Amino acid sequence: MTAQPGDADIGWQRPSHLLLRARRIQTALVTLPVALVGGIIAGAAGSTGLGLGIGLGLVVVGLLCERFLARRVAAWGYAERRQDLMVKRGVMIRRQSVIPYGRMQFIDVTAGPVERSLGLATVRMHTAAAASDARIPGLDKVDAAKLRDQLASLGEAQAAGL
Amino acid sequence: MTAPPPPHPAPAPAGDMTAWHRLHPLSPLIRTGRHLMALGVLVLLLIFANHSGNNDDFISDIVVVGIVLVAGVISWLVTRWQVADGVLRIETGLIRRQSLRFPLSQVQAIDVVQTGLARVFGLAELRLRMAGADSSGGRLACLPLADAERLRTQLLAMGHAAASPVAAGGASAGAAAPSAGGPAGSAGGAAPPAVAAAPPRPERVLFRVQSERLAGAIILSRSGAYAGAVIAVVIVVIALTGRPGVIVPFLVFGFGVVASVWRRFNTEYGTVVAEAPDGLRLRSGLVQTVAETIRPGRVQAVRIVEPLFWRAFGWCRLEVDVAGPRQRRENRSEGQRLRALIPVGSRADAEQMLGELLTTPPRPTHPAPASARVKTPLSYHYLAWAGDDRYVVASRGRICRKTTWVPLEKVQSIRWVQGPWQRRLGLATVRLDVAGRRVTASIQDRSVAEADELLGRLPDLARAARSRGLVS
Numbered sequence: 001m002t003a004q005p006g007d008a009d010i011g012w013q014r015p016s017h018l019l020l021r022a023r024r025i026q027t028a029l030v031t032l033p034v035a036l037v038g039g040i041i042a043g044a045a046g047s048t049g050l051g052l053g054i055g056l057g058l059v060v061v062g063l064l065c066e067r068f069l070a071r072r073v074a075a076w077g078y079a080e081r082r083q084d085l086m087v088k089r090g091v092m093i094r095r096q097s098v099i100p101y102g103r104m105q106f107i108d109v110t111a112g113p114v115e116r117s118l119g120l121a122t123v124r125m126h127t128a129a130a131a132s133d134a135r136i137p138g139l140d141k142v143d144a145a146k147l148r149d150q151l152a153s154l155g156e157a158q159a160a161g162l
Numbered sequence: 163m164t165a166p167p168p169p170h171p172a173p174a175p176a177g178d179m180t181a182w183h184r185l186h187p188l189s190p191l192i193r194t195g196r197h198l199m200a201l202g203v204l205v206l207l208l209i210f211a212n213h214s215g216n217n218d219d220f221i222s223d224i225v226v227v228g229i230v231l232v233a234g235v236i237s238w239l240v241t242r243w244q245v246a247d248g249v250l251r252i253e254t255g256l257i258r259r260q261s262l263r264f265p266l267s268q269v270q271a272i273d274v275v276q277t278g279l280a281r282v283f284g285l286a287e288l289r290l291r292m293a294g295a296d297s298s299g300g301r302l303a304c305l306p307l308a309d310a311e312r313l314r315t316q317l318l319a320m321g322h323a324a325a326s327p328v329a330a331g332g333a334s335a336g337a338a339a340p341s342a343g344g345p346a347g348s349a350g351g352a353a354p355p356a357v358a359a360a361p362p363r364p365e366r367v368l369f370r371v372q373s374e375r376l377a378g379a380i381i382l383s384r385s386g387a388y389a390g391a392v393i394a395v396v397i398v399v400i401a402l403t404g405r406p407g408v409i410v411p412f413l414v415f416g417f418g419v420v421a422s423v424w425r426r427f428n429t430e431y432g433t434v435v436a437e438a439p440d441g442l443r444l445r446s447g448l449v450q451t452v453a454e455t456i457r458p459g460r461v462q463a464v465r466i467v468e469p470l471f472w473r474a475f476g477w478c479r480l481e482v483d484v485a486g487p488r489q490r491r492e493n494r495s496e497g498q499r500l501r502a503l504i505p506v507g508s509r510a511d512a513e514q515m516l517g518e519l520l521t522t523p524p525r526p527t528h529p530a531p532a533s534a535r536v537k538t539p540l541s542y543h544y545l546a547w548a549g550d551d552r553y554v555v556a557s558r559g560r561i562c563r564k565t566t567w568v569p570l571e572k573v574q575s576i577r578w579v580q581g582p583w584q585r586r587l588g589l590a591t592v593r594l595d596v597a598g599r600r601v602t603a604s605i606q607d608r609s610v611a612e613a614d615e616l617l618g619r620l621p622d623l624a625r626a627a628r629s630r631g632l633v634s
Contacts, residue, residue, distance in 0.1 A: 093580065096617065129596055129597050131593070132574055132575035
């Protein structure tokens with residue numbers, strides 16, 4: 001097998017296109033209150049101009065973060081291979097994990113409020129090693145449930161002891 | 163593995179294991195002993211610090227001690243345990259009632275721990291280590307030492323019986339069988355199953371630590387250096403100011419550093435590793451003694467550490483990782499390190515132990531590509547790896563060389579990581595995770611082509627090793 005990271009011969013699947021929107025909303029939900037509070041504190045401590053400046057500055061920081069979101073979201077990918085699951089992610093630090101189905105201890109499906117409102121969910125696989133990290137965010141809710149069941153049955157079929 | 167014991171209605175003492183048991187009545191005293199001692203030291207320090215001798219403080223301390231003791235007695239009253247159907251059950255808790263079940267086939271290791279106070283009374287604590295990464299294992303504190311050791315042998319034997327499918331049918335019988343060999347011993351002589359064999363079995367001693375070497379090694383280690391620095395600073399400050407009182411506020415800090423050195427010496431003193439039929443036996447400790455049994459095939463990783471100063475003497479340290487958390491509330495710093503089979507030993511000792519743990523382990527022979535020198539100039543000289551169809555070994559470290567062996571059949575997941583620097587230099591790192599939380603074999607800074615090839619090849623090798631392991 002010549003599986004090369006980023007190769008075309010692995011059928012990479014992508015998270016839902018709604019993930020970008022979810023990430024944007026999450027960024028906005030963090031940025032706006034922070035900018036508001038920061039602006040108010042600065043305004044109360046200094047002058048109104050300073051408060052406005054700092055508030056706007058924090059908003060700009062949030063917008064800058066937004067610029068990177070698209071690339072980060074696009075970097076996510078997963079592939080169900082015959083014996084294992086591959087997950088890749090990251091732009092600055094690129095990571096790629098291989099988790100044999102037989103090693104899965106349990107599977108989580110979680111959905112935060114933002115994800116839920118868009119009908120998304122995150123699937124996360126746990127192995128006995130604390131360092132393994134395999135999660136696939138932003139799957140459509142139905143897909144996530146399907147993936148979970150599929151992984152669970154594959155894991156059961158190939159389960160190996162410690 | 164054992165002939166099914168005859169359906170013995172098992173008279174009176176057979177209830178020995180399956181009935182509910184209490185812990186030893188002195189256990190509250192021993193469990194709280196450490197806190198009481200700490201409290202006593204604190205009180206003495208306070209009295210020493212403000213000579214006025216504030217009575218209110220003293221009374222409140224007495225009250226605290228009383229509450230701690232009463233809580234201990236209550237927790238003893240409501241705690242009981244039982245072994246039935248290959249499961250150890252512990253029930254505890256007054257307000258929040260807990261019923262814990264530990265399937266013996268899942269047990270990774272069982273330790274017998276004796277704190278200093280427990281040794282005075284001849285008691286011991288039994289600790290079960292399970293595989294889960296964050297669930298806490300079972301603790302039975304305290305039992306009389308002889309009972310604890312017998313129980314450990316029995317539990318391990320029952321775990322084996324339950325784990326091997328052939329004897330699965332005998333598992334429940336095995337639960338009742340050892341009880342026949344229990345305290346009332348000869349009563350069960352009619353059915354002498356292998357599981358009830360007497361604890362002292364032939365052992366082959368593999369390693370015994372030399373005390374003076376251990377002391378020297380700890381002094382030359384990092385914590386020893388810290389302690390030395392702290393003591394030196396204290397002496398200098400006292401010499402310069404001439405008033406010992408100046409250092410009182412920093413005493414706690416200094417005490418902590420010295421205590422960590424002492425704790426390390428205490429836990430690693432007199433380490434003896436022996437090979438027994440039920441696994442590797444590991445005994446160590448000066449005041450608090452620990453006896454562990456590591457079952458065969460449960461070793462997840464082996465690591466040899468060679469710190470800078472130790473290398474001058476040709477010393478090294480060999481550690482193993484066993485699945486599951488090392489949760490020791492009262493002994494944190496010990497818990498964070500791996501179990502050291504060889505706290506300090508010569509290179510030859512380590513090689514011999516390595517040969518016992520792994521069959522024909524490979525050597526890290528492939529050095530990292532030259533371009534890695536730019537990214538990691540300080541550790542480049544130690545970056546190397548090697549692998550065959552059973553093991554992967556990787557070494558790394560700046561001045562302290564760490565070499566980690568991981569059996570491929572234990573690999574949980576494989577990760578390929580590339581940071582921005584590495585991308586520019588055309589490098590990538592491949593990590594192999596095993597169960598447990600501290601050890602990861604990191605094949606660091608390989609060329610991208612090699613890392614990609616590894617990521618493609620290692621999962622298949624690991625799978626092959628796993629299926630081989632299942633067959634044998």
